[in-house]
Amino acid sequence: MASLFSPTMFLFVILAALLGQTVQGQKPGPGPQSFSGTPQVGSVVKDWKYLGCSTEIPGRALTGLSFSNDGMTIEACQDFCTKNNFPLSGVEYGRECYCGRFLAPPAGWIYNKDCDMPCKGNKNQMCGGNARVSVFNNTAFKGPQPLKTVAGTSWQYVSCFMEPLYGRALTTLVKADDRMTIPMCTSACQGAGFAFAGLEYGRECWCGATRSADLEDASDPMCAMQCDMPCGGDAATICGGRGAIGIFKDSSKKTKKMRRHHGEDHGGDGSGGGKRDHQVEEHAHDDYRDFGHGPVNVDIGARKGRFVKVVRRSPDGQRQVEREERAAS
Known part of the structure; x- marks a missing residue:
């Protein structure tokens, strides 16, 4: 009676068994160790999530600290922003790094392909572009907090x-x-x-x-x-x-x-002597209490995506026009 298994068939069975063991015992490999090329929006590397390519604006889309050099990489910018207590990092023009807590209006997302300038320190990475910022968010960010009370004191x-x-x-x-x-x-x-x-x-x-x-x-x-x-x-x-x-x-x-x-002439000059x-x-x-009237100087400050009135005293006592503006939605 002829053998049921030829040498070729026997070798195939052995290889299949070994391959099956390899696949069954395989452990998932580590995630990507760095961003390369033009990253996809939403991709994450070491807790940093790529948010997208943003337009630049006067005053900067990311308003925190910044630095620039010809050794710029995405990781160098992220490390700098983390050390300085910022959750967002952005790279621009191949060599510039910006940090922030929010994207300042009217900056906004644009085509991802516009962030196409290689990083000076790593040609395999894209570091924004001309007036374009590649923005990343540290999803594990936990900044230091103010003490609420000073222990053992009032x-x-x-x-x-x-x-x-x-x-x-x-x-x-x-x-x-x-x-x-x-x-x-x-x-x-x-x-x-x-x-x-x-x-x-x-x-x-x-x-x-x-x-x-x-x-x-x-x-x-x-x-x-x-x-x-x-x-x-x-x-x-x-x-x-x-x-x-x-x-x-x-x-x-x-x-x-x-x-x-303020507002009317009450005979007071702020020194405590006026009636x-x-x-x-x-x-x-x-x-904080805003009386909403009188000689004030009005500045505009950002609050939760909108602009609200900030009241500050004018040194010359001349009334300024109060205004409130809202950011474009």
Whole structure:
């Protein structure tokens, strides 16, 4: 009786068995290690998601820190933005890197093929184009946070505020130190007898018996000025930002601050001597109040995709026209 298996058939069976074992035991390989070519919108590499190709605008589509050099790669830009506490990174013109928290209007998405300029440091990657930005989002981003209370003290966080157009939110710069921490600042202000402490630019400690009356809250993540800089001496916490100050209050002290009524001539000049200038006790929540009238200078600040009125005092007392604008949807 002839053999059921020829040598060729036997070899085929063995190879099939080995191949089957390889396939069954195969483990999924690692994901892509870097972006290359023109990435697809929505593709993810090491927690960075490609959002797309954006138009550039005056003032920049990504408004945070930036740098440029002829060794630019997508990863170099992402590392720079992560270290500086920004969730978005964007590369442009082959050698430019921009960071941000949102895409500033009226910048918007355009054809992905428009981001077609090779990165200077890696010709296999596309780093935006001429007035075109390749934008990436760090999906694992967890930035440092402000302390809500300072342990073992009566100091409590109020909020983040934009520095006023004229003057300062708090009057006295007590300390500037590259090793700044929140407890260092509140302790310095308490020792000097102040009720308010404020941290700015990651290293500056400001104090005051009161705070400026018409500060605009900047805690909204869409605000252009943010408390977003890690403390020089404690990278896990926030010490204000550029043009923004994180303010703490000693809750054990009662404080007063000046508020002015404006518009008509009430005989007050803001010095406290006028009959309509008055002091009011500051409430525990320190919420912002806009009287909506009087000699003010009006600026425009971004809030959650729209533009709203920001009221700031005019030094010459001349009334400015108030306005409110909304971004195009």
